[in-house]
Amino acid sequence: MVLEFKPQGIYCPAGDFFIDPWQPVDRALITHGHADHARPGHTRYLATHAAGPVMRHRLGEITLDGMAYGETRQIGEAKVSFHPAGHVPGSAQIRVEVGGEVWVVSGDYKTAPDRLCAAFEPIKCHSFITECTFGLPVFTWPSEDQIAQEINTWWAANSAQGRFSLLGAYSLGKAQRVLSLLDPSIGPILTHGAVENTNAVLRGQGLPLPETIHVTPDLHPKDHPGAMIVAPPGALGSTWARRFRPAATGFASGWMRLRGVRRRRAADRGFVISDHADWPALNEAIKATSAENIYVTHGYTDIFARWLNTQGYNAQVVPTEFTGDTLEEGAGA
Amino acid sequence: MKQFTALYTTIDQTTKTTAKVSALAQYFDTAPEDDKLWTIALFSGRRPRRAITTTRLREWAAERAGIPLWLFEESYPIVGDLAETIALVLPPPEAGHDDSLTTWITRLRGLDKAEEETRKSAVLDAWNRMQATERMVFNKLLTGGFRVGVSRKLMTRALAGSTGQDEAELAHRLMGDWTPETTTWAALIEAPDTGAQASRPYPFCLAYGLEDGPETLGNPTDWLAEWKWDGIRGQAIIRDGQHFIWSRGEDLMTDRFPDLAPLSDYLPQGTVLDGEIVAWDGTAPMPFNALQKRIGRKTVPKKLLQEAPVILLAYDLLEDAGHDLRQQPFSARRARLDALLADLPQNAPLRPSAPIAFDTWEGLAETRAKARDHRAEGLMLKRLDSPYHTGRKKGDWWKWKLDPLTIDAVMIYAQQGHGRRANLFTDFTFAVRHGNDLVPFTKAYSGLTDAEFRKITSWVRKNTQQRFGPVRQVTPEHVFEIAFEGIHESPRHKSGVALRFPRMKRWRHDKPVDEANTLDDLHQMLAQYG
Numbered sequence: 001m002v003l004e005f006k007p008q009g010i011y012c013p014a015g016d017f018f019i020d021p022w023q024p025v026d027r028a029l030i031t032h033g034h035a036d037h038a039r040p041g042h043t044r045y046l047a048t049h050a051a052g053p054v055m056r057h058r059l060g061e062i063t064l065d066g067m068a069y070g071e072t073r074q075i076g077e078a079k080v081s082f083h084p085a086g087h088v089p090g091s092a093q094i095r096v097e098v099g100g101e102v103w104v105v106s107g108d109y110k111t112a113p114d115r116l117c118a119a120f121e122p123i124k125c126h127s128f129i130t131e132c133t134f135g136l137p138v139f140t141w142p143s144e145d146q147i148a149q150e151i152n153t154w155w156a157a158n159s160a161q162g163r164f165s166l167l168g169a170y171s172l173g174k175a176q177r178v179l180s181l182l183d184p185s186i187g188p189i190l191t192h193g194a195v196e197n198t199n200a201v202l203r204g205q206g207l208p209l210p211e212t213i214h215v216t217p218d219l220h221p222k223d224h225p226g227a228m229i230v231a232p233p234g235a236l237g238s239t240w241a242r243r244f245r246p247a248a249t250g251f252a253s254g255w256m257r258l259r260g261v262r263r264r265r266a267a268d269r270g271f272v273i274s275d276h277a278d279w280p281a282l283n284e285a286i287k288a289t290s291a292e293n294i295y296v297t298h299g300y301t302d303i304f305a306r307w308l309n310t311q312g313y314n315a316q317v318v319p320t321e322f323t324g325d326t327l328e329e330g331a332g333a
Numbered sequence: 334m335k336q337f338t339a340l341y342t343t344i345d346q347t348t349k350t351t352a353k354v355s356a357l358a359q360y361f362d363t364a365p366e367d368d369k370l371w372t373i374a375l376f377s378g379r380r381p382r383r384a385i386t387t388t389r390l391r392e393w394a395a396e397r398a399g400i401p402l403w404l405f406e407e408s409y410p411i412v413g414d415l416a417e418t419i420a421l422v423l424p425p426p427e428a429g430h431d432d433s434l435t436t437w438i439t440r441l442r443g444l445d446k447a448e449e450e451t452r453k454s455a456v457l458d459a460w461n462r463m464q465a466t467e468r469m470v471f472n473k474l475l476t477g478g479f480r481v482g483v484s485r486k487l488m489t490r491a492l493a494g495s496t497g498q499d500e501a502e503l504a505h506r507l508m509g510d511w512t513p514e515t516t517t518w519a520a521l522i523e524a525p526d527t528g529a530q531a532s533r534p535y536p537f538c539l540a541y542g543l544e545d546g547p548e549t550l551g552n553p554t555d556w557l558a559e560w561k562w563d564g565i566r567g568q569a570i571i572r573d574g575q576h577f578i579w580s581r582g583e584d585l586m587t588d589r590f591p592d593l594a595p596l597s598d599y600l601p602q603g604t605v606l607d608g609e610i611v612a613w614d615g616t617a618p619m620p621f622n623a624l625q626k627r628i629g630r631k632t633v634p635k636k637l638l639q640e641a642p643v644i645l646l647a648y649d650l651l652e653d654a655g656h657d658l659r660q661q662p663f664s665a666r667r668a669r670l671d672a673l674l675a676d677l678p679q680n681a682p683l684r685p686s687a688p689i690a691f692d693t694w695e696g697l698a699e700t701r702a703k704a705r706d707h708r709a710e711g712l713m714l715k716r717l718d719s720p721y722h723t724g725r726k727k728g729d730w731w732k733w734k735l736d737p738l739t740i741d742a743v744m745i746y747a748q749q750g751h752g753r754r755a756n757l758f759t760d761f762t763f764a765v766r767h768g769n770d771l772v773p774f775t776k777a778y779s780g781l782t783d784a785e786f787r788k789i790t791s792w793v794r795k796n797t798q799q800r801f802g803p804v805r806q807v808t809p810e811h812v813f814e815i816a817f818e819g820i821h822e823s824p825r826h827k828s829g830v831a832l833r834f835p836r837m838k839r840w841r842h843d844k845p846v847d848e849a850n851t852l853d854d855l856h857q858m859l860a861q862y863g
Contacts, residue, residue: 136408137400138421257421259345259469260413261756263482264783268347303407310401 002078002096002103003129005295005318010105010129014098015078017046019105029080031107032091033058033172048082050118051090053201054172069118085109086120087275088173089202095123103127104289108298110274111281114144115180116207122288129295129318130286133276134254135304141254141278148181151271154250156186159226164247168233168267171195173275175230176202176209178252184210188224191215192231192240221245236267254278286313336364337372337434338467344481353483357491366518367435373521374513376488378583380477384444385452387415387476393453397460398422410803413751416472420465430462435513438474486724496522501536501723509533510585531572534579535605535651535659536723540713540730547694547714547733557667557717558689558697560709561732562646563621563819563833564611565628569645571597571604572655578610586610589631592643592682599681600673603655607721608647608686611708618646618708620863621833622821646686647674648713651721659721663729666721704735705862710818711735737816737834738858741841741849744811745771747793748804750778758790758805761837763815765828767852771809774828774855780816780837789840812844813837820855821863828852830859 004011009021017027024041031037031047033054038047040059047055049066056064067073069092072081077099082092087108094105102125109131111120142150151167158165169175171194179199182189189212191199196214203209213219215229221244235241236249249267254274256262262270277285286294286308294315296305301317308315343356361369374380395405405422412418432440437459444452459471473479489507493500503522509530511521550556567586570577576597578586587593590610600606612623623641627633650670651659658666667688674685689712691697701712711734719729742763750759760778764771781789789811799806816838823831 136411137398137404138408138412138418140421258412258756259417260751260754263345264754264757300407300411303404307401307404 002098002101002127003105010318012075012078012096012098015075015080015096017075017078018042019094019096020107027075029094030055031085031094031105032088034088034108037107046080048090048092050205051092053205054090054198057197057201058172069121083121083123084118086111086113086117089116089118089176089205089207091117091173093121093123095125101126103129104291106130106285108133108276109285110277111285112141112144112277114177116176116202120285122285125289125291127293127295128286128289128291129297130282131276132282132296132299132301132304134274134278135282135296135300135307137279139254139257139274139278140280141257141274142272144181147271147273148183151178151181151250151252152183152186154248154269154271155182155228158248159187162225162246164221164226164244165228166236166241166244166247166249167228167230167252167271168236168250169195169230169252169273171232172198174252174273175199175232176207177273177275178230179209179212182210182228187226187228188213190219190224190227190229192229192235194232194235195230215240283311334430334432334434334437334463334467334471336360337368338470340372341470341481342466344483348482350487354487354491354494357483357488358495361492361495365433365435367513368433370513370516370518370521371434371438373488373492373507375474375479376481376483377485377507378479379512380479381438381442381474382445383475383477384441385456385475389449389453390415390419390456390472390475393456394419394422394460397457398424410749410751411756413749413754413756416469416476419460419472420469423460423468426461426463426468428462437471438513441474492522498522504536504723505533508536508583531575532570532577532585534568534570534577534583535657535721537566537568537581537607538649538722538730539581539725540732541725541727543714543731543733547697547731550694550714550731553691553694553697555717557663557715558691558700559648559686559713559715560689560704560707561711561713561734562609562611562618562686563708563710564609564618564624564646567608567610567645568651569593569596569604569606569608569647570652571600571602574602589627589633590643591633592638593645595681596645596683599677599683601654603652604673605650605652606645606647606670606683607649607651608645610643610645612641613644613682620708620821621819622823622831642682644682644684646684648686649721662718662720663715664717667717701733701735734818737818737838738820738862739814739816739838740765740855740858741812741844742774742815743771743809743846743849744807744813745773745809746804747789747807754786756790757786758793759786761813763813764809765850765852765855766847772828772852774826774830774852775815775817775832775835777813777815777835777837781840785840809846812841812846812849814839814841819862820859822859828855830855830863 008023008025010019017029018025019029020031020037021028022039026043028042029046033051038055045062045064049068052064052066067082069082069084072079079097081095085091085093085107087110093107096103104123104125109120113119155165169178175195191212199209229244250269250271251265251267252271252273256270257272292314294308294313295318297318305315305317340356340360344353391405395402409418444455460468489504490500493503509532566581568579578590578593580586612619650666653669671685704711714731714733716729742765744761745764746762747758748760750757762773762776764773793807796808797805815835817832817835819833820830
């Protein structure tokens, strides 16, 4: 086996490294900077150049080596390369080749292009380890343009009624994606500190984000009438958010596709924006790998594996401890 | 249909009551009359008859989506709503339409007697003409159960605002067994109210629970106390030589309780009573269990009629000699009720619900403690000078219930909820200890906070031992205090008991499994309270 599933995570014996391990290891290859993939405590990290700044920002002093997308490196007997996953800026799929056999670990991915990430690149392989956070046929996403229009229409309407627009979006990836869709001519854009810190890191890498105003304790909401405020989901409903009144609240997440989840959030609006692949995209991505063996992790794994088996793949479920985007946490996705 | 869908969307997208009422009012101001009539009908639980089974709808949706049926069935519990699941799996529409809500409903009704192929092509065609939300609304019309975040009260308020009519009067107009086929907007809403319909009930007056003691209610002499019976609230109408029995949920129950037919022999025409339907052993109410067997049966077998005959324990008089008494003080209504019922024979299926004499609140508290001996759930307190309100109004009617019975039980099975609670584990089975075994004895769905449900959900996912379809057997590790209103013998259950209104009162983090109650404890409660 090119890759094995160990208690610490996905392991490559030929190169003696782990991919996105959830327990401290010597050498960790990291697909992207979200907390359930890039954990603290490893001796050495390897990730894309583009993922590096965010990982340093989040994990502090780490021994981090970077690679460009498409660059190949020999680690022991294994040949390793990183390829765009389209999930968040810097996110990658990891390709591992040993003795001519190719495995790809998808990490989290989204095949539809957006305005910030390098576009997802299908990689041919023999075995594909794929996430399936939204591996059910009820999950299909609207187009980027339609989402942009929905959010801007909502914002403009709130603004016209003298209300703030409070939008909950995960601070790495989703928040910047939302920012990239906003029409700054509608009004000022304010950001929560957690979002703004990530913005600063990504701006430093040259990502085109609109101008934003950091919400500091001395900021007067009245000075910014009709503003859009982008904050992590947890900040909505907190004392932090209470300074913006009156406000309409919204959430940006793939889970907003489900009415039950939308209502439980008690937000006024749910915008269906995900940084994961939807049902058609998952199926197309898997097909494009030409892989025979599919290992599914992270999501509706039992159902999705059963479906793939009916489609002629040899699919099985891999136990994982990735948690960030499951429904009960609800934050990312 | 688009206008109705827009209304639905607006209501669905807000949690604010004022926004909902204003969206409704705007709809009532602008929609065509036949659509408005259907909207009132749908929002007050009057759905069109189901023309197509949900089994067929699932099959057609899966087929159209190009997925196997099992995959559809796996998706349904995760979405938590059938109409929505169908709307979400279908491919985007290829065409549009401009038909009204009424047009679609009429079209659906026309399918009632059609061949299956005709029904199928009509439904597929509709799905192919609608966007996702509109599809879901359409599917709700097909499957029934049109529950949106709008109470009837809210709808009535909006309608009152839009038509300039009195809210309470409108609430009364909207009662009874009309459907959009049997009436018109003009007749139902606009025509002078002649009270033309013999069967039409009055809106029920509802009580709030008394959280603290009654001392805050002032002088005891201003109040009447009576038992809070554990039966079915009912309104009995004697008009035009007919009688009608209505439930609080506005179900016409006349045929379900043929025992109450003699009411029209004992009462003059133009009489409307409010009371509690209870199973009666000749001198006292029987346990609710006896009545339970009759609920949900359209026709009652003779044996059951003999085993569990019902009577009406009347506690209010709403109409007398054709006159609406609701604005008169309760004391006057009650006096007139007692006079009407004074000379009834012993075997009449009707008696007054006797007031309970008391001088002090302390004394009444002692009486309340004995409620279970009288097969009552507690006490009702009604202000003697109060009118008969429409719906729930704080201040004049209070229910002062007994504290529930409780038992500490172990969670052994978990299942996901529906709708708003989809994706959360909210439906649990609980067991008591019996030697080294755990014997299941009740299910419970409510009582925890959203945060607690989220916590237990995440725990269930990690501690599932076995799956039986949607049901998960979990590690017996958590103890919950289960509260319930009553307990009775039930040969159908393994434990031999069934509980009334079980719910989770508390998550007993402090209790290990071996300190949960036992089957013996449960049977002791049965002996004491059953």
